[in-house]
Structures are given as C-alpha cells and as structure tokens.
Amino acid sequence: MISRRFSTLFLTALLATAAVAQPAQPAPAAQQGPPSYTQILEGAQTQPGLLKVHLRAGHYLLEIPADMFGQNLLWHAELAAVPDGVASPGAQIASRVIRFERRGNVVDIRDLSAALDTRAAGSENDPPENDGMLPDHELDPADLAVSEASVPPILLSVEQIAQAPDGAALIDASRLFRGDVPDFSPQDELEEAFYPVAGIDPDRSYIERIVAHPNQVAANTVVTYRLQRTQPSAATVEIRHTLTALPAQPMHPRAFDPRVGYFPVTYLEAGSSREQGTVERTLITRYRLEKKDPSAALSEPVKPIVYYISPEVPVKWRSYMKQGIEDWNRAFEAAGFKNAIRAEDPPSTPDWNPADTRVSVIRWLAQPVENAMGPSIIDPRSGEILAAHVLIYEDVLKLAQSLYYLLASPNDPQARTLPLSDEKIGQMLRYIVSHEVGHTLGLRHNHRASQALSTEQLRDPASADRFGPVASIMSYGRINYVAQPGDGVKRLIAEIGPYDLFAIRWGYTPLDAATERATLERWLDEAGRDPLLAFGGEDDASVVDPTVLTENIGSDRIEAARLGLMNLERSLGALHGAVPNDRSGIELLRSTYTSALRLREGWLAAASKEIGGVVEHRTLRARETQFTRVPVARQREALRFVLSQLKASQTFLPATVLNTYAPIGASDEFVRSQRRLLMRLLSGQVYGQLSDAALLGENAWSLSDYLTELQSGLFEELGQPSVRIDPLRRDLQRLYLATLQDQLAAYNEPVPDSVVRRVQAQTGMSAAVIRLSLSSGQGTDLRAAVRVALGQLGPRLEQAVANSADSTTRAHLEDLRGVLAELPGQ
Numbered sequence: 001m002i003s004r005r006f007s008t009l010f011l012t013a014l015l016a017t018a019a020v021a022q023p024a025q026p027a028p029a030a031q032q033g034p035p036s037y038t039q040i041l042e043g044a045q046t047q048p049g050l051l052k053v054h055l056r057a058g059h060y061l062l063e064i065p066a067d068m069f070g071q072n073l074l075w076h077a078e079l080a081a082v083p084d085g086v087a088s089p090g091a092q093i094a095s096r097v098i099r100f101e102r103r104g105n106v107v108d109i110r111d112l113s114a115a116l117d118t119r120a121a122g123s124e125n126d127p128p129e130n131d132g133m134l135p136d137h138e139l140d141p142a143d144l145a146v147s148e149a150s151v152p153p154i155l156l157s158v159e160q161i162a163q164a165p166d167g168a169a170l171i172d173a174s175r176l177f178r179g180d181v182p183d184f185s186p187q188d189e190l191e192e193a194f195y196p197v198a199g200i201d202p203d204r205s206y207i208e209r210i211v212a213h214p215n216q217v218a219a220n221t222v223v224t225y226r227l228q229r230t231q232p233s234a235a236t237v238e239i240r241h242t243l244t245a246l247p248a249q250p251m252h253p254r255a256f257d258p259r260v261g262y263f264p265v266t267y268l269e270a271g272s273s274r275e276q277g278t279v280e281r282t283l284i285t286r287y288r289l290e291k292k293d294p295s296a297a298l299s300e301p302v303k304p305i306v307y308y309i310s311p312e313v314p315v316k317w318r319s320y321m322k323q324g325i326e327d328w329n330r331a332f333e334a335a336g337f338k339n340a341i342r343a344e345d346p347p348s349t350p351d352w353n354p355a356d357t358r359v360s361v362i363r364w365l366a367q368p369v370e371n372a373m374g375p376s377i378i379d380p381r382s383g384e385i386l387a388a389h390v391l392i393y394e395d396v397l398k399l400a401q402s403l404y405y406l407l408a409s410p411n412d413p414q415a416r417t418l419p420l421s422d423e424k425i426g427q428m429l430r431y432i433v434s435h436e437v438g439h440t441l442g443l444r445h446n447h448r449a450s451q452a453l454s455t456e457q458l459r460d461p462a463s464a465d466r467f468g469p470v471a472s473i474m475s476y477g478r479i480n481y482v483a484q485p486g487d488g489v490k491r492l493i494a495e496i497g498p499y500d501l502f503a504i505r506w507g508y509t510p511l512d513a514a515t516e517r518a519t520l521e522r523w524l525d526e527a528g529r530d531p532l533l534a535f536g537g538e539d540d541a542s543v544v545d546p547t548v549l550t551e552n553i554g555s556d557r558i559e560a561a562r563l564g565l566m567n568l569e570r571s572l573g574a575l576h577g578a579v580p581n582d583r584s585g586i587e588l589l590r591s592t593y594t595s596a597l598r599l600r601e602g603w604l605a606a607a608s609k610e611i612g613g614v615v616e617h618r619t620l621r622a623r624e625t626q627f628t629r630v631p632v633a634r635q636r637e638a639l640r641f642v643l644s645q646l647k648a649s650q651t652f653l654p655a656t657v658l659n660t661y662a663p664i665g666a667s668d669e670f671v672r673s674q675r676r677l678l679m680r681l682l683s684g685q686v687y688g689q690l691s692d693a694a695l696l697g698e699n700a701w702s703l704s705d706y707l708t709e710l711q712s713g714l715f716e717e718l719g720q721p722s723v724r725i726d727p728l729r730r731d732l733q734r735l736y737l738a739t740l741q742d743q744l745a746a747y748n749e750p751v752p753d754s755v756v757r758r759v760q761a762q763t764g765m766s767a768a769v770i771r772l773s774l775s776s777g778q779g780t781d782l783r784a785a786v787r788v789a790l791g792q793l794g795p796r797l798e799q800a801v802a803n804s805a806d807s808t809t810r811a812h813l814e815d816l817r818g819v820l821a822e823l824p825g826q
C-alpha cells in the first residue's frame, strides 16, 4: 500500500527511482535536467483513453493530449464508501465543468461552472431550493459557450512533469485526486455527520485505481482525514472521481418554466456586447431524445434511455423494477416517442461497474435507511442528463410495507397479515422506482398533484381506476386511504398520472426552434385550466399553501383526514393479530405503530395548514390573482377538527401493541405527537399569517378571536357540571400556557437555550423550528390577544376548581391558576 500513497514529493520519488534503475552509471547527463518523457515512462503500464493513464512504480500519471487543452470536461465526484452516519454511498460531492489550460510548465484547471448552479436532481433528503427565473428570450444553442466575459477561477495548478513529443502534458494524478481540492472534498458531508476534520493524512490516503475509457477517466481514491477530537481519531472515505468528455454538440436546450416541475440548471451566457456583461439563463434538465423519424407523430428514439438494473438487486425484485422504469413509456408516448425508455440487465463483461457515471443504473443498498434517491449527472451547458444513478435502500421496503398495511388493508383483504406478500411489496417497489426514475428524467416533486382529486373521485372505483389516488407519481400521495371498505376501489397505489404525461410532453416533445416558445406557452395556457395538470413544489409558497402537501391526498384535507383516520383505526385495531407470533412480529408492531402515528400527525398538520393559509395559482400573469387567502369559515373548520383530535385515544394508544415492547414511556410517542400538533396551532408563523391577512383586510381572522377560540376548545372540560380532566389533556393545557409564556418572553428577548432544550425534550421538534415558533409572534398583536384570551380563562378556571370531580383535576386547575397569575390579563 505504501507505494500507492499520495506523495507530496512525487517528483523527488520519481527521480530517486530513476536513479535506482541505473545504479552503476554515474549518469551526469541525467542530472543536468529533469528526466524526459521516455525516461519517466520506462516500464510503465499504459491505458489508452480520454486521457492516457500510466502506472509506474506505484504512481499514477495522467497524460493530457495537446488537443484537449481548451476543451470542456465534466469533473464529477461522489462518495463511494463512507464512515458510519455520513451521507450515503453514491451521493454526489460535486459536479463541475472544467478545462485544462497550459501556462509554460504548469497545467491550470479552470472551473467553468463556478458561477453555475448544477444541483443534483432529486434527493429526497435535500430538496432543491427555490426555483429560478423564467428566461426572457429565445435560446440558441450557439450561445451556449460559458461566459468569456468573466474570469473562471483556477481550481488547481499542477506542475507538468514532462512533455510528450506530440505535445501532451504528463501530470501527477494524485494532485487531482488526493482529496485536498476544496471543491471536491467531502469535508462538509463529514462535518454534517459530526466528524470535525483537522486535515488529510497523506500516509493513510492513496489512489486505489484509475481506469481509462474512450470518453472518461475514473479514479477510485481512499482519503483519510485526521479529526479534531481523539475518538475516533480519523475518518476514511472512498471517493470516486470521473473526468468525462462533454458532448461535442450541446443538446438543444429548453427554457425552464416554474409552472412545470423540472429541475433547473442555471448558466451564465455572454451578453451580446461587452457592456451587457453576462446574462443568467435557466434551463430544464432532461435526457437527449431525438426521433428516428422526425416526421412521424410517434417514432422510436435514435438512442433510447437505458437503465441498467444493477447485479446486486435481488432476483425477486428485478421484474418490478423493470416495470417501474418502463411504465414511463406511456408518458413518452405523449411526447411522440415509442419505446423511449427501457430496463436492461447489465452486460456480463468483467469491467462493468455500477458506479460508472457513463451509464444510468438502479442500485441497491443494503443499509438501514428508509429512503431512495435519484441523483443525475448533467451537462450544465444544455441541461442534458448524461446519466443517472437511482439508489434504492433496502429498508425503504419496510416503510413501504407498513404504509401499505396501514392505509390499504381495509380495502385490500390480501394485505391483512404482516409481513405482506412479495407481490404486494413488489407493487410498492414498482411505484418507488417509477418515482425515483421520474426524478432522474428531470422531474421534481409535484406536491400539489396529491390534492388534485375530490373525495368523491377518490371513493369512486371508475375514477380511481382511471387516475389512481393522485395526479402525479412525483407527489407523495402514495396510497388511496380515503376510499372506504364497501366503496369497491381496487387501484390503491399511485401510478404515472395525467400531470406526468403532461410534464414529459412539455419537456421532451421535439419542437421547431422558431415556434418552441409559443407552443410551450400555449400548452401551459391550456393546462392552466385543469387541476390535474397543476404543479406546486418545494418553494416559498408551498410553506403556507394548504393545497401543496406531502403524504396527503384529496382536495378536501379535512374530509380526507377524517376518512383516513377511520381506515387507520381499522388497520391499527387489527395490527396485533396481523403479525407473526414471534420476535419479528414485535418489531413489526413497533415500526408499524410508529408509522401510524406519523401518518396521523401528517394529516392533522395538513388540516391545520388551512389556518392562515394562502393558495397559490401560479398563472404568472400580472393581472390575474396569484395568491388567495383561505376563507375564515374554512380556517375555523380546520381549527375545530384538529382540536377535536387533541384527546386521549385508545386507538392510538393500543395497549396490546405497546405492551409487547414498551416497558417505559409507552405513551411518549403519542403524547409528543399531540404536543407537536398543539405547538403547530400556537406557532408564531400562524400568528404572522393571520396578522398579514388582517393588514390586507382579506379573509382576516383576528389573532385575538383565533386564540380565544383555540383556548375555548382546549379547555372545553371546564364547562362540565363536574369537571374531570384526563392526563393527556392536563399535559396539553399546561403546554398551552407555557408556550404563551415563552412567546411573550420572546417578544423582546431572544429565546433562551434552556427554553429551547425544554421544548425539545417535550416535543422532539428541532431547535430551529422551536426558536422560530416561539419568537415569530414579535410584531403581531399577540400580547393583546393573550390578554383577552387569558382574561376569559381566569374566571372559568376559578369556577372549575369549585366543580372539580377529583383531587387531581383540582390540583391541576390550581396549578394553572398559579401560572396564569404570572401572565398578562389577570
């Protein structure tokens, strides 16, 4: 291994080995200058390729042909193997367009995409930020040279070791790949996982191998970082670097439009005059598809999109994956392509590698992660997706299984025992693969599409057969949980839907450059009238838009949640009898119960998003309203619905389930979930939205009326002739007063860490959300609203003390009165 270490004194080492090769010769001539190209490569193993790769005396050398200087290459780096807790293998570190330039005896590597935004598409964990701007003029691929008007930064300068007779430059490969080029370092990923990096240890870092291909060079490296604390003292990461030739002719680009959910790629284009500087252009990312027969309405592509199913994917899942991939053909037909996409087994050649960034692959990772991702490799000049790697983590099937059992078993008699059959899990895998492949075709999440269908449509078998539960597979509305037993709905899992067909047609139909923009605009105009084709994703508006939701279906959030809870009650009620009577059954009880609470909380949170909610219409027409506020009556209905669920529940505290695995804190998960829901109603963000609406004078529910109504629901027991308050309600009532107290304290002061820690322990919410929630009431009428609400609570508490049915209730009420005395309004 020592011979393959990165050496900072590579040239010295090389000279030393050159000297060793000729020990008997004094060789005065060799000492007069550096060794020649021929001398250095004596005895080297050489691979031809995009760059020649030489291996000599354990050192890798790269040979850059003279005609490659000035050409654009894509330098991509991804994690190949990681320490515990760090991102995941296959995750992208960086992807940049670079260029080699020669300066005397030095090779500079320029980063042409430093100013570009080349986001990896489709990570579930790391959704891209807000969308870019709509380009404002016709795009011409001839303009696609990256700006010459600005100076691209030099990423790295490397000494040329020797020059070949044909002008090629020989450089030390370790200078590129030893891990110290900041832009290609996994340091951020390590630090996010709490590995504080102190530096690279060259003695424990080396190039594993470099392989040259005709249009690519791929280097696998092992880099060890010293850490700033003693345990562990180091972190070792395997990184795969690839240098790939970009297409000689950039693909014809399509301009990005925020009304269709494509991942954007932004580049800088030189202006028409020097004064104009550079102009930012935003394109969609997509594969290059060209018709074999351009005149045919439906044609096979010149080159289809091929996804290899990696050899490590278990045999029993491969056919479902193939279906999930090829399901997209239906959408490509809408764009004029027949057999546009297909799944294949990889060739059985020994050098086939699933990490090869020249091919698209579905990979299978046996890691305890309930997730899947679809990063892509993109030519930023045109948005062309060159290849994509879909990563499916084995444990995603566990999550899929519990979701299917909980949501579908009331309507699917074949799903009433756990574990589910391979056929059922396979159908969920088909859905998951379709969704992930959708990302790698360029599509981002469309969380509006899960709200496209009405309750009636979701419960009608004919409609359900036609559309499924959602208008897009790119939403998170995975399963129809609204349909009730007896409705007769059979198609329960989401499939490629009307929006997906529209999006692929919009993004992939080959169009005449002269009329492209007008045609795309016309299609969007037509689509604008159809709720099945609407798009809303992960951007600013989605934070407050109750029609953009994850894990929810149906245009009526409240009714969907009510019906969903009825199904959840059925499946959770049957859970104890549905699992095998052994240890594996206990684990199934635990994980399925946790999933059920998450679903319930998600539905109730979605209903509460109506409060202060703003619906976006996204027609992008200045004289049409883009945002409308939810009517007060609907906001009130949502508040009442959520309050009606903030109660103890035997369904969601099933003793038969909890008594199999929870000796301590059996009710904690449920109680925390209820607390989070209450905190959501008391969030500073809601206050801010209500205050905003009041200032605009539109659908304004005054903060004071809102808080008073919330309080009256939360303390409804006080009106009983004989007041009895159960432990959960006592907990929520205490939390209510404590939260108001914290928010008033945060009116003028930052939220103290001790308060954040206390709320974190109570609710499991993140510190950032707690701070925001407690402090963003600043600038609203909160103090006055609290005064009014608590002014009414005081006398009610006093009377309830007298009517207490038991001593615990009395003590609780006395306790609240004590807290109240410290708050305004008394």
Ligand SMILES: [Zn+2]
Residues within 6 Å of the ligand: 122, 123, 124, 435, 436, 439, 445
């Ligand atoms: Zn996704």
